[in-house]
Amino acid sequence: MEKISDALLYERVRGKDKDALEELYDRYEKMLFSYLCKMTGDRDLAEEALQEVFVKVWRGVGSYDESKGKFVAWLVTMSRNAAVDLIRKQKKPSVPLDEIAEVESTDSSVEETAEWQEKSEQIHQAVRHLSEEQQKMVHLFYFKGYTHETIAEKCGIPLGTVKSRIRLALKKLKTSLQMVQEGGVLDDKREL
């Protein structure tokens, strides 16, 4: 049986098909939860954010269609913003800038699946093609839960500059990700 596309499942969700929502949940639970855990540093908060995302999906808050890009990207944006809001409400002290590590983590996990490993290798490789500054932008925006305003404030950079830096960083990420995915053998060693 062919796998139903996310977009089609989402359409069924709009028709109040509970099984379709559960299928979407199963597809992205681990990915989004892992992301939210990294962002919030708190399992409970991550669960709360994930719940908000799926409540919104079910109630049709901010509807999705394919003209808005990939469904998963739409989910990631909603997840990020749900977590940003929750972090703000919690008034969780933010980590000082000088403690910010690189986007990459060298820790190996005891629970990676093959699919995760492949995806993870691709995005890690793609990130390595970004400049340090660009990595920092992605990290602050997507993993520290900072809004672009907060980044501007903390880094002492004008808001407009922050926006264009994030955009450039993401654009570069997209290009290198494409290279990694298509080339497959974009060997790191060759670049050193």
Added chain:
Amino acid sequence: MTNVNCDQLIDYLNGTLNEEEQKQFEAHLAECPECRDIVDATGELPYLADPVVPNAGMKARILDAVFDEEAQQTPLAEEPKKRDRPAPPAPMAKRGFRTSKWTPLVAAALLVSLLGNAYAFYELSDQPDAPAAPEVAFETVDLQASEAFEGTGTAALVHEEGALNLLVQANQLEPTSGDQVYQVWLLKDGQPIPTGAFTPSQENEGAVFFSLDENTEGWDTIAVTLEPNRGNETPQGEVVLSAAIDPEA
């Protein structure tokens, strides 16, 4: 090509456009492949995080909340929280999330320190103002290998501030293949709940740490099965290690 609309991409991703602007930008997205490609790339970012095993019972809780028709009448912001979070958060709650990164060696070291001194948890935690004499009760058991299984294992259960923390460490494990994982379960009257999974290291060692915030009492058995895949809500593979635990502990 950068035009006025392209400039709004980051505001769009940040969720800070007003309704009108949002509509306009979505119309722009439909026609601007560059912005759409950038949006698509953000869908891969979560894979920069280390994989984390979902909270026990999370799926059921979330789907319940999602399908709860009554709650649909209440605005999102006023929804009651599914669970009460202790304030300030217990140090252990944070640990559960970090452990997914632990190598078996680190976990083994922690287990040793745990056996010697339960307070070691606080030294390892990044909360300097943790109470000086926390209420900690712990129990350790050797896991019994099933017939034809060579591995050995130990489990430590720590009750602390209303949470139950579980650390399982195993050695001489048979390597897994394909999607197989070693899955840890807690059982009460024969009813299991999944409490973390792991795959063995090259040294055939594995470890997992799991934290339960609710339903922490009355578990009578701990078991490890070799599951054909991750994420099963009930065991489908063979039990390889197990032990009885004291429900009162």
